[in-house]
Every structure is written in structure tokens, then in C-alpha cells.
Amino acid sequence: MLGPQVLAVSRRFGLLALAALAASPALAQLRIDIAGVGGSRIPVAIVDFRDESRSPQPIAAIIRADLERSGQFRSIDSSEPLSELSAPAFVDWRAKQADALVAGSVSRLADGRLDIRFKLWDVVKGAEVIGQAQAVLPDDARLAAHRIADVIYEKLTGEKGVFATRMAYVTKAGRRYSLVIADADGEGAKVALASPEPIISPAWAPNGRELAYVSFESGKATVRIQDVQTGGRRVLADFKGTNSAPAWSPDGSQLALSLSRDGGTQLFVINRDGSGLRRLTQSSAIDTEACYAPDGSKIYFVSDRGGGPQIYRMPASGGAAERVTFNGNYNISPSISPDGRTMAYISRIGGAFRLSVMDLGTGQSQQISDASDDESPAFSPNGKLIVYASRAGGKEVLMTTTLDGKIKTPLLVTLVEVREPTWGPFTRQ
Template identity: 70%
Template sequence: MSTKTNAISRSATADLSGVSVSLQDSTSSPALTRRSLLGGAAGLGAVLMAGTPAWAQFRVEIAGVGASRVPIAISDFKDEGTTGQPLAAIIRADLERSGQFSLVPGQAGMTETSQPQFVDWRARAADALAAGSATRLADGRFDVRYRLWDVVKGSDLGSESVPVVAADLRLAAHKIADAIYQKLTGDRGVFATRLVYVNKAGPRYSLRVADADGEGEQTVLNSPEAIISPAWSPDGNEVAYVSFETRKAVVWIQDLRTGKRRKIADFRGSNSAPAFSPNGQQLAMTLSRDGGSQLFVINKDGSGVKRLTQTSAIDTEPVYSPDGASIYFVSDRGGAPQIYRMAASGGSAERITFAGNYNISPSISPDGRTMAYITRVGGGTFKLCVMDLGSSQVQQITDTSDDESPSFSPNGKLIVYATRAGGRDVLMTSTLDGKVKAKLATPNVADIREPAWGPFGN
């Protein structure tokens, strides 16, 4: 990433989440700021369906200690070596990354049929215990089984059998981690959900989908031109994004099940920052077709375009509240980029951010109570913040200085964001208090940007 410039410039028609398109030449290649994807030759590369194998996979690096964590032991699953996947290790990493659990060493040879000696496990300071096995079935599938125990109460919390094909073994491990997480915390786990993000390797860009831990990435779209602003549909079957393959900003929607895609907004000027409504039938976005950069809403089939804002300011980065009643967005109507809120049908807007003179990229938690966003501190340091929307209290939760694009997990307990570490653009997840973070770092030279966390059930 280059040095971030003002994301809202009056010499441009739209912020485009960092890509500014000149009013004088709306068909030319865009002028690029820090939040854009740099360079690229003309033309579109191959459009690939969601089943395309990954170039490389992530490794997860976890740092920090949560204030209150459940100590849990996850023993290696019996015969997991025959599956090609480290099932227990995947479950352990999921739980640790959540910030809700600390790991206690497991015990070799334990399975879901074992009778644990709870006194011994209490002596090891474990509050919970899980063990399991993986058995190859006659039809080539694997029967993955596990059992969870409450060590403190000395009780059996239940077991489950998950028959899966080999390709779904990682998913099975994530679902087991979800079940354990929910049983012990009361909240739904997000380990079986997915991320979408932009990968830049050399002059080429790709839109990719991966598991919530960054593994199992699949390429959705390859292009030599910039791709920005991916956004999930509420059902997790589609992704909207902005592509510059025609040398201007155009909004597309792509079906992840079939790979088919369609243009949604290709009006004169720029088309940017799409966001699905909670019912999935409309998208809010920024268009400059009438001059200036204003917020519009459009049906997902491209019909029914309606203008929402009527100002001389640059209005961009809209996101819906979970109930669909409001839209949060960024505007420089007060002289500098700040976050505002208005009714989803348009009308007057109220300012939400007041601390600092540069606040962008709002993301609203699934319960509607918290907003994550990026603030500029000093001349060029960009920090991830969270705001309690009830009290307006704000907390900076990162120690990095180049943060971008926050997105809440569907249970509202984690935030994924882009930042810069070790000279590379990387993805991080963080608990809302900033105490436990995980870096999803690729082993190649690619830069990873613009993450969005997908919904449950995809």
C-alpha cells in the first residue's frame, strides 16, 4: 500500500473506497490512492468458478491474551493422520483465535468413547475436554466423531458424528469447533463461515473466498485491472464488487455457486461502494451519474435506481444497519470525512463520529450496537476503532498504523481488517477489545486487502 491520501477529494467524483475517478474523463484509468489496487494492464483475465484450487494457503499467527478464557484440552483425534487434515489442530486454532479459550495439552489415545478421569483434568487446570476419531467408510467418506465434557461439573456435554467426503474434512473440523464454542459460550461460532478479499500479486488482481481461518482459498475472479469493495449478499451465495476491467468503475454481482456474474451499475461516471440491504433485494452504492458523488439505492437486478442524498458533498461507503432501517455512510459535508447515519429511504442525516478529523469505512455489528471504523491519527497513522453506538464511547484496538476495511464476524465477536505488517498487506482478526489478534499471512509475495466476513450458513 502506498501512503494514504484523503479518501474524499473534491477533485474526484467518488471515493470508490480510495479510488478517485476524474469528472473530466470518467472512462479513463482511475487515479489511484492508498486504498486502491495499484496498476495493471488492460483486459480481463479468466473468470473462475468458486471451486478453483488455491495458489497458496494462509498460516495463522495468534497474539495476545484475553481477559477471561475457558481452558480447554483438545486431544488429537484417533486416526486423523489417515485423513490428510490435522483435525484437532484446526479445532484448537479456531477456539484460540476466538479469544474465548486457552489451550491445555491433550492426552494421546483419547477418543469419544473414553472415560476421562475428571480429577486428573482438573489438576491440569482444564475446564473442558474434547476428543474424537476419524474413520474411513466403505464409500470413501470419513466418519468424524467427537465428544465434549465439562470437567468442572464432571459431566458429558454430548457427542456428534459427522460423515463427510475428504474435501469437506476441514469444514467438518470448523463445524465441530463451532459446536464446542456454542456449547461453552452460548454464542454461535463463526469458524465454518467464509471471508472474501482481494489478492494482488505483481500486476494482477484476484477476488478470493476462503475459510474464516484463511485456509482453503478459492479464486472467484482474476483480472489485470483493479478489483475493490467486495460485499456479501445476506444468504452468502453472491458477492458484489467493483471492477475496473473496462477502465472505469463498474459494480458487478457474482454468483459463487455457478461463477456467473452480471453488471448492476455501469452508469456514466463512477459506480462504487456496493452494500446489500439485509433482505438481499437492493444495494446501496455511490454513483456520480448526476454529477458529484451521491448515495443511491438500486434493485439487485439493476432496476429501480433511486437517489438517496442531495448534497454538494462526496457521500460514499454506505452500509445498512442490521434491521435495514438506517444507512451509515462517509461524507465530507462538514469539511472532512466523517461518518453519518440517515434513514434507509433517504432524508436528513446525523453525524456519528466527532473524535478526530478523518473517520471512514464504517462496519456495523450484527446486533446493531457497535460500529467499527478507521480513524486517522496525526498526519498518516490509520487505526481501527470500535464505537459503542449507545454511549458513543470509542476505543482504538490496534497497535498497527495502516489499518483498513473492517468487517464484523456474523456473531459480532470478532473483526477482520487489512493492515500492513513486515512490509506486506495482510489480514488480521481481532476481538472487540483488541486483546487477541490473529494474522492471516500468506507465504508468497501477494498483498491481501479489502476483506469482508460472510454470513452464517454459507
């Protein structure tokens, strides 16, 4: 049986998989392709922005894709030319069954920046909701579009949008591993670190400025922290044995780790500056894959203390652990929603690894994927979406899904291994 210790160094990038992975060409640009049907979604018309060709990015198309991917919206035909200065014929838009309308414009300022403006109207009430303008460098046009989508999402749902946040994930192309940072739609990918040795288990710091991860560049598994702006790196944990599975506390002051320094793999906590190492678990089992509850009071983790890998939780300071998962004999990779109510995890069903979610209040679980090779779920910072790695059509992909599994969006990748996504916080530095 494949145990949690191997899972701590990634089910596909781990020691058992390294020799088997075939060479792959470079990472292709990620695209959006929405599948599935949602329940009640807000019908919104997003008109192509006036003079949008002045932008290097298709502003309106990015906004449409963002909103559709959220599972909260559906697009209405919007071929009519409008801008934020227009007086919409609300009767016509009601006839098209649009509840909301978005239009805008792009112009170039004398200093080379883009002036991107938009307006959101409530079609049902026939009233303006909000209008905004932002001046950005051409390279930031995509980010500007994501920010507009965030404003629209929040105004129409009452929840914060996550389109301007970032993800990090690991790729393997040939014998080259890369730690990649991309927008929440998978576009704008940039390599933060490249190495001929495995990079695994990336984890965003709550400040949105740092990533912790496991590197094998020194010939063994060590935990490092990297500043995503400067690229500066430091070693956090290089103890005897294996150092793996970093997880930040909600306040960013410390990290939980899996260390084998005392023999078997156990959970430890360490301050973010590398001081104050303290052991949390005292079992004879393998304890790994820790994650904090959002209020910092508990730690969820995977252990085989019951004979097979299951998810447990305990006080964040250590102490008695209680079992959380009981369905099936193989449940791993817990991730807790920002409101603390839901846990996403991977369950082996037959021979398939599938994404499931659990209501932590009732203990009821729901399988929300019908794939056979899912891994590494992580919640969006507003808790409305989950990103995970999977296989689709014979290709390795990142997926996002709504919590009910009705709206799934594959972020398509061609012939490259893509693994271990982690969704960054609202803060973007």
C-alpha cells in the same frame, strides 16, 4: 487530502496506488499466529483425534486454532490418547485445570468418505455435553473441523460460532487481481475471479450465495454480482461516471451504491435485479461507503460535507443525516455489528490509519490497533470478531481481532497485496 471518493475505490487499490504497487509472487497459504492476552478464557483440552492421519487435514489442530482465535478459549496440554469412546479420568483433567475436554476419531467408510466423530465433556461436572458424527468427503475435512469448533463454541458460550463461515478479499500479485474466497481462518483459499484490472469493494449478500463487487474490466468502475457456486456474473450498475461501494440491505432485496452519474458522488439505492434506482443523498459533498444498520432502518456512510471525511447516518429511505464521528478530522469505512450496538471504523491518528470501535449508544470510541495502515473492517456474523487489512512486519496481512483488541490473529501472507476483507453470513452455500 485523500478524500472519500478515492477511498471508495480502496485506499491501496485505488487510482492513486495502481502504478506504485510492486509485482508480488502468488498468495501463500494463510496461517494462524495468535498474539495478545485475553481476560477470562475457558480452558479447554482438545486431544488429537484417534487415527487422525486418515484425514488430509489435522482435525484437532484446526479446532484448537479456531477456538483460540475467538478469544474465548485457551488450550490445555492434551497429549493423552483418547477418543469419543473413552471414559476420561476427570480428576486428572481437573488437575490440569481444564474445564472442558474434546476427543474424537477419524475412520474411512467403504465409499471413501471420512467418518469424523467427537465428544465434548464438562470436566468440572464430569459429564458428557454432546457427541456428534459426520460423514464427509476428504476435501471437506477442514469444513468438518470448523463445524465441530462451532458446536463446541456454542455449547460452552451460548453464542453461535463462525468458524464454518467464509471470508472474501482481494489480492494483487504482479499485475493480476483476484477475488478470493476462503474459510474464516484464511485457509482453503480459492480464486472466484481473476482479472488484469482492479477488483474492489467485495460485499457478501445475506444469502451467502452471492458477492457484489466493483470491476474495472470494461475500462470504468462498474458494480457486478457473482454467484459464488456457479461463477455466473451479471452487471448491476453501469451508469455514466463511477459506480462503486456496493452494500447489501439486510434482507438482500436491494443495494446502496455510490454513483457519480449526476456529477458529484452521491448515494443511491437499487433493487437487486437492477431496477428501481433511486437517489438517497442530495448534498454537494462526496457521499460514499454506505453500510446498513442490521435492522435495515438506517444507513451509515462517509461524507466530506463537514470539510473532511466523517461518518454520518440517515434513514435508509433517505432524509436528514446526522454526524456520528467527532474525534479527529478523518474517519472512514464504517461497519456495524450484527446487534447494532457497535461500529468499527478507520480513524487517522497523526499520520496513521488505525482501527477503532464506537459504542453507538454512548458515542464512546476506543482505538484497538496500534498499527499505522489499517483498512476495511468487517464484523463476524456473531459480532464477536472483526476482520481488517493491515501491515505487520513489512508484510500485507489480514487480521482478526476481538472487539477489545486483546486477542489479535494475523492471517499471514508472504509478499502479496491483500485487501478489503468482508466476512460472509452464517449461511454457507
